[in-house]
Amino acid sequence: MSVEVKDKVADYLGEALGRPIDLAPLPGDTTLNSFGLDSLSTIGVLVTLLEDCGVDLGEHADSLVTPSTLDDLYAIAGRFMKVEEPTSNGSDMSRELRSQLDYYQEKLAYEIDAADLKAALDEGQDLVVVDGRSSEAYELEHIPGAVSIPHRSISQESLAGLSRTPLYVAYCDGIGCNASTKTAIKLASSGFRVKELIGGLDWWKRDNYPTEGRAARCDAPVHANCGCAG
Structure with a gap:
C-alpha cells in the first residue's frame, strides 16, 4: 500500500x-x-x-x-484514489506503449482463464474458487470445490470467517453475467486478493472440465489442450 x-x-x-x-x-x-x-x-x-x-x-x-x-x-x-506513479527518466519507452503494456499486465493480474485455474487447482495452489451466483444456481451446477457466496449477500459479517491468505477466484455463468465482477469488487474492497475467471462456468465447461451439482457433468469429454499453451 x-x-x-x-x-x-x-x-x-x-x-x-x-x-x-x-x-x-x-x-x-x-x-x-x-x-x-x-x-x-x-x-x-x-x-x-x-x-x-x-x-x-x-x-x-x-x-x-x-x-x-x-x-x-x-x-x-x-x-x-488517483496516485501519481514515479516516472523513470532513463526509459525511452513511449507513453502509449507503456500504457498498452500496463493494460495487458493488469489483465493478467486481475483475470484467469479456465486452463490456468484447472492447472492451479491440480497443483494444489492456495486459492479459493468463489461462485458469486445465487445458491440455487450453485446447487444446480458449479465448479468442483467452489464455495457459494452470492454477491448480493456479501457483507463484512459474511466475510469475517474467510482467510485473507489465499487467492480468491470469482466466477459466474459467463460473459452474459456480471455476478463474478460484482463478487470480485466486493472481495477486493474488503482487502482480499482476487482474480475473475474469464468466461465463467460456460467456458469452464467448453474446455471440457467436470462440474458438480444436480446437473453435473461427471464424465466430461477428454480435454484438448488449450491453444494458448503452445
Whole structure:
C-alpha cells in the first residue's frame, strides 16, 4: 500500500476522531472500532473518502461494504484514489506503449482463464474458487470445490470467517453475467486478493472440465489442450 494512501486514510480518521492519527506502527488488521469508531462514524469516514475521490455513491453502492479494519479502508482508498506513479527518466519507452503494456499486465493480474485455474487447482495452489451466483444456481451446477457466496449477500459479517491468505477466484455463468465482477469488487474492497475467471462456468465447461451439482457433468469429454499453451 502506497504511503500516499495510508496518509490519506490517517487524515480521514483523524478528522473523524478530532485528533492526529499515526498509522505507521499499526498492522493492517487493526479494527476501526479500536479507534473508538462506531458503525455510523465508520460510514461517515467512508463517505468522506469517496466524496473526496469524486466517486458517485449511487453508482458504486452495490459494490461497497462497510470497512471494519485498516486494510479494508486502504483497499477502498487505493481503489478510488488517483496516485501519481514515479516516472523513470532513463526509459525511452513511449507513453502509449507503456500504457498498452500496463493494460495487458493488469489483465493478467486481475483475470484467469479456465486452463490456468484447472492447472492451479491440480497443483494444489492456495486459492479459493468463489461462485458469486445465487445458491440455487450453485446447487444446480458449479465448479468442483467452489464455495457459494452470492454477491448480493456479501457483507463484512459474511466475510469475517474467510482467510485473507489465499487467492480468491470469482466466477459466474459467463460473459452474459456480471455476478463474478460484482463478487470480485466486493472481495477486493474488503482487502482480499482476487482474480475473475474469464468466461465463467460456460467456458469452464467448453474446455471440457467436470462440474458438480444436480446437473453435473461427471464424465466430461477428454480435454484438448488449450491453444494458448503452445
